[in-house]
Amino acid sequence: MGSFVVNIVTPDGIIFDHHAKYLVANTAAGSLGVLPNHAPLISPLEIDAVRIDLEDDSDHKSEWVAVNGGIIEIRDNVVSIIANSAETEENIDIARAKAAKIRAEEKIAAAKEASDHGIDMDRAEIALHRAINRLNVANKRR
CATH class of the missing domain: 2.60.15.10 (F0F1 ATP synthase delta/epsilon subunit, N-terminal)
Structure with a gap:
C-alpha cells in the first residue's frame, strides 16, 4: 500500500x-x-x-x-x-489542560454575566476549545 x-x-x-x-x-x-x-x-x-x-x-x-x-x-x-x-x-500535561479549561470557563461565565461579547469572550472560547482538544487527545492514550 x-x-x-x-x-x-x-x-x-x-x-x-x-x-x-x-x-x-x-x-x-x-x-x-x-x-x-x-x-x-x-x-x-x-x-x-x-x-x-x-x-x-x-x-x-x-x-x-x-x-x-x-x-x-x-x-x-x-x-x-x-x-x-x-x-x-504523551506530552500533554493533563493537570495544566484541566486548569486552562477551568480558567476559560470562568472567563466565559464572567463575560456572559457582564454581557461583554467582545475580544475577551472570543479569546476565552478559543482557549476553552484548545483545552478540551488537549484533554480529548490525552484521554486517547488511556
Missing part, C-alpha cells in the same frame, strides 16, 4: 516526524483523510486532534496529536502540518 512522511512543526521545532499509512485531520473545509499518493493540497486546520496511523504499527494503534490550528500541506508523499502549537498525546 505504501506510506508517506508526516511532519508536524511548531515555533518550538519538530514535534512529530514519522512514516504513516493514513492520517485524518479536520480542515476548514471538513474532515480530510490522507493515504499515500494523495493529490497536492494546502488547507487551514481547525483546532482538533490529528490521527496518524503509523506505517510500522503492528498492533494498529493510532498516534494522536492535539493541533491548535495551522496549515496542512500535502505534496509528494509528505504531509507537513505547521501549527502555532501542537502536542503529542
Whole structure:
C-alpha cells in the first residue's frame, strides 16, 4: 500500500516526524483523510486532534496529536502540518489542560454575566476549545 512522511512543526521545532499509512485531520473545509499518493493540497486546520496511523504499527494503534490550528500541506508523499502549537498525546500535561479549561470557563461565565461579547469572550472560547482538544487527545492514550 505504501506510506508517506508526516511532519508536524511548531515555533518550538519538530514535534512529530514519522512514516504513516493514513492520517485524518479536520480542515476548514471538513474532515480530510490522507493515504499515500494523495493529490497536492494546502488547507487551514481547525483546532482538533490529528490521527496518524503509523506505517510500522503492528498492533494498529493510532498516534494522536492535539493541533491548535495551522496549515496542512500535502505534496509528494509528505504531509507537513505547521501549527502555532501542537502536542503529542504523551506530552500533554493533563493537570495544566484541566486548569486552562477551568480558567476559560470562568472567563466565559464572567463575560456572559457582564454581557461583554467582545475580544475577551472570543479569546476565552478559543482557549476553552484548545483545552478540551488537549484533554480529548490525552484521554486517547488511556
